[in-house]
Amino acid sequence: MYGNLIDALPSVLSMGNLLAVIVGVVAGICVGALPGLSATMAISVLIPFTFGMDPLVALGMMAGIYNGAMYGGSIPAVLLRIPGTPAAVATSxxxxxxAQQGRGGYALQVAVVSSALGGIVSALVLMLLAPPLAKxxxxxxxxxxxxxxxxxxxxIVFLLGGDVIKGLISAAFGVFVSLVGADTITGAERYTFGHLELLDGINIVVLLVGLYALPPAIGLLEEIRDFDTENTGRLNTTSIWKAIPGMLKYWKTWVRSSIIGVFVGILPGAGGSMAAFLSYNEARRASxxxxxxxxxxxxxVAASETSNNADTAAALIPALTLGIPGTAVAAVMLGGLLIHGLQPGPMLFRDNPEIVFGFMWQFLFAAILLIFLGGALATNSFAQVLRLPRPLLGAIIISLVFIGVYSINGRMFDVYLMLGxxxxxxxxxxxxxxxxPVVLGLILxxxxxxxxRLALRIGGGNWDILASSPTAKVLIGMILLVILSPLFSRLMRARKAKRVAE
Amino acid sequence: MGFKSIAIAAALVLSSGMSTAALADYPEKRIDLIVGFAAGGGTDVMARTTAPFLEKYLGNDVSVVVKNMPGASGQIGVTAVAEAKPDGYKIGTYNLPGTMARTLDRNADYNADSFTYLANVVNDPNVIVTPKNSDIDTMDKLVEAAKKRPGAVTVAMSSLGGDDHFFLQKLTDVTKADYTVVPFSGSAPARSALMGGHVTMGIINISEVVAFRDELNVLGIASEKRSSMAEDIPTFKEQGFDLVNGALRGFVAPANLPENVRAKLLDAFQKTYDDPDFQQAMRRSGNPTELALGDDFKTLNAEQLELAKRIWETTPWK
Incomplete structure (x- = not known):
């Protein structure tokens, strides 16, 4: 199998295929950076055009877009507190x-280096460990x-911040939004009010853009001076190569977040946002x-950005080996493979090794290219956007999100929903x-x-099934640890304080 | 006055002459092919594989453009086709039994009479699979296990009201045993849960199993004859179980399509199906083909609706 990896390299290095990855990364960064546009959308727009293309050109572009967008989402998250993608929420x-303290440039540099490292780890894991991880x-x-x-x-407990009640209400609202649509088991309609558009549930991008991008954009229009233009306008950047040595002290976070990202990636359905939230939490706990x-x-920033990129290639492990995508983007990419007659499964690796392994190399190259393209593009181009007059910037963002949300399914319904x-x-x-908590509530x-409900059906309605497997027991243990450890440490601190007082 | 009426008459003659000429010349502009799912799914790949062949056999340098209208498990796209002008410039993909089952379990703005049935090109029969390391590797062992303790056999499959579910109903009737349905969202998650040993058996389609032969036991296939995709899998009929069922995918146009347009489209679909390049492209994308053209397709649709109705009335799934 490792021989196949080497065999696939020459075709990946051909001019056209390499160019496809470069174009993909640049396009991905732009798409990620523009609120309302997402990698899922960019790739689904791209897929029909790839029908007649050479598979590696198409897949290279997709790999580039995926990696680029995961970093690109951090640019507006840092500069405007508007996450460009769901996975960039924790980055903000x-x-x-x-950015408010005038260190926006450094934040973006940390983001690009962390994204690239996460992406590289993820690509290597995909290349070397895909079959065992599929197990x-x-x-x-x-x-x-x-x-x-x-x-x-x-x-969520940790994301609640100051006011616990308000945090729980937010989380409950997110869970409520997740209920809208056809019930996944029986297909019964819930809160759809007869609208077919609501049957598939509410797209995360519609919610994210509505909650995160619209209010600040309106803010840009109405209370111009509220935005700290003095500092956010100045990025204070030094060369990225000079900044890297200073970042080496984050190595523990890089390692931890990469592992979390890869792990979340190989689980079907969770996705980059959960990876970013979890690793942000773990990094803070360890700090x-x-x-x-x-x-x-x-x-x-390092924790969130490392893990949302470490999720990318890893999400393709279940997608390529089992046909179950780890993220929404991987799901669309699977469509990109199917359109070229590449059916997921063990046979894929045997029948089309040059394409599968070529695709893996492209993920690696896309991650490496991020350092070269991402840093320069963000600091030289996107940061200039901040120099625009505030009302103009607000108007641009609002038109972008309208276009972005409309193009998810090509219907106005989603735009109205976003306005709501x-x-x-x-x-x-x-x-x-x-x-x-709203975002996490909707996703989870x-x-x-x-x-x-599926578990209970398998168990014949018996709740014992929930603790029957060793994996389940380990997970329950981890949950108890996460919930109880802050209580425990508070108790210890209180006892210590008491002893000191005595 | 006289001149005016002559002019009107002339105009009428001209315009009617033009319109018959236009119909005779069908197609004379772009044809939209509506797909009710996102790009890259099984139905979409079928549409994109078929489109260039339709272009070739319809002639007139026509372009057939695939348009994705995803949502509500295909219902949004198929409703758009049902409500389109029946001029042959908007046709769409069609899935059975799903499209007909939705007229029962949801409010649908279409019914079986809303369409002109063109061609069903894919017939993907159901198969029963168990994990490779399972003791249950024959139909007899499966039936024995299901009868021993009712509901003890858990069945992974994709959503309720689809071909997998209808197959399970037939299996329940034929084997006179009870099974526990575990509907995942899609066949791939169902197959993975099976491979991980989380459920006893799975019902998927032959196209979804060919890449996983080393990981799964296939107990039988629900077709009249063995499949060319896997000649070694015995049919259920061979094993004494009267079970034939599958997922069907094809193409429809709005109802009341002009007869000459319909004839032209049916001819193009027949030629497409007979084209060896088309057959090869479909095989490469894992689509088992079987043609039902025009009225045959309409009959097939009526049968599927009848089956869905019978199951909906006896054991409604929601």
Whole structure:
């Protein structure tokens, strides 16, 4: 199998195929950076055009777009607190405060280096460990996936921030949104009010754009001086090669977040946002100064960006070997493979090694190219956008999100829905309800529900099934650890304080 | 006055002459082929594989453009076709039994009379699979296990109200045993849950199993004859179980299509199907072909609707 890897290299290095990856990365960064446009959308627009193309050119472009967009999403997240992709929400926690302090350029450099490293690790894992990791995926049946979703939800506890009640309301709202649409088991319609457009549920991009992009864009129009233009306009960048040595101290976060990203990637359905949230949490828990997080800690940006890129190639492991995509983007990419007659499964590796292994190399090259293209593109081009007059910038963002949301399914319904979420987001912002729990609630709510119901069906209605497998037991242990450890440490601290007082 | 009426008459004659000429010349502009799913799915690949052959056999340098209208498991796209002008410039893909089952379990703005049935080109029979390391590797062992404890056999499949589900109903009737349905969203997750040993058996389609022969036992195939995609898999009929079922994919136009347009389209579909290049392209994309043209397709649709109705009335799934 490793021989096949080497055999696939020459065709990947051919001019056309290499160019495809470069074009893909640049396009991906742009798509990711523009709020409302996503990698899923860019790739689904691309797929029909690839029908007559050479498969490696098409796949190279997709690999580039995927990696590029995962980083590109961090650019507006850092500069404007508008995550360009769902996976960049966690990047904005510390990235935006850094930009406000005039360290936006450094935040973007940390983001690009971390993204590239995450992507490289992920590509290497895909190249070297795909078959054994596919066996790990198989260990996760409905029961185990349910527990993974609960584990992800337990991360919400940390995202609640100051006001626990408001945080829980936000999370509950996210779960409610996940209920809309046809019930995944019986197909019964829930909260669709007879609209066919709602049957497939609410697309995460519609919600994300409505909640995250519209209110700040309106803010740009109405309260011009509220935006700290003095500092965010200045990026204060040094050369990326000079900045890298200073980042080496994040190596622990890089390693931890890469592992989390790869792990979330091989599980079907969770995706980059869960990877980013989890690794942000774990990094903060491991940090010596957790109180600085959320106030401009570069390590937060590193954690989130490493893992959302480490999720990319890893998500293709279950997609290529089992036909079950790890993320929404991997699902569209699977379509890109099918259109070329490449059916997922063990036979794919035997019948079309030059394409499959070529595709893996392209992931690696796309990740490496990020450092060269990403840093320059972000700091030289996108940052200039901030020099635009504020009302103009707001108007541009609003038109972009309209186009982006309309083009998901080519219908106005989604645009109206987004406007509705925009209104909700506007008031949530004013009333200081946190937004991240909504996103996590939407992603994990439906996921947890469907798998719990499947598990109970398999168990014949008997709840014992939920703790029957060793994998499930390990997961339950991890959840208890995550929930109880802060309580425990608080208890210890209280006892210590008491002893000191005595 | 006289001049005016002559002019009108002339105009009428001219325009009617022109319109018959236009119909005779069908196609004279672009044809939209609506696909109710996103690009890259099985139905989409079928449409994109077929389009160039249709262009070739319809002649007139026509272009057939695939348009994806995803949503509501194909319902949005198929409704658009049903409501389109019946001029032959908007046709669409069609899935059975799904499209007909939706007229029962949902409010649909179309019914079996809303379409002109052109050609069903794909027939993907159901198969029963178990994990490679399972003790249950024959139909007899499966029936024995299902009868021993009702509901103990868990069945992974894709959603309710589809071909997998209807097959399970037939299996229940034929074997007189009870099974527990576990509907995943799609065949691939169902197949993976099976490979991981989380369920007892799975119902998927032959096209979804050919790449996984080393990982799964295939107990039988629900077709009249053995499949050319896997000659070694015995049919259920050979094993004494009267089970024939599968997923069907084809093409329809709105109802009341002008007869000459219909004839031209049917001819193009017949020629497409007979083209060895088309057959090869379909095989490469894993689509088992079987043609039902025009009225045959209409009869096939009526049968599928009848089956869906019978199951919906006896054991509604929601």
């Amino acid at each position: 926690f510390d990235g935006y405060p850094m 790990v995926t198989l260990l996760f049946g409905p029961t185990e996936i349910f527990w993974v979703a609960v584990f992800g939800m337990s991360a 010596k100064n957790p109180d600085d997080w959320g106030k401009g800690e570069p390590e937060g 979420f925009g209104l909700i987001g506007y008031f949530m912002d004013k009333l200081k309800f946190p937004l991240p 709510g439906g996921f947890a529900e469907q798998n719990l």
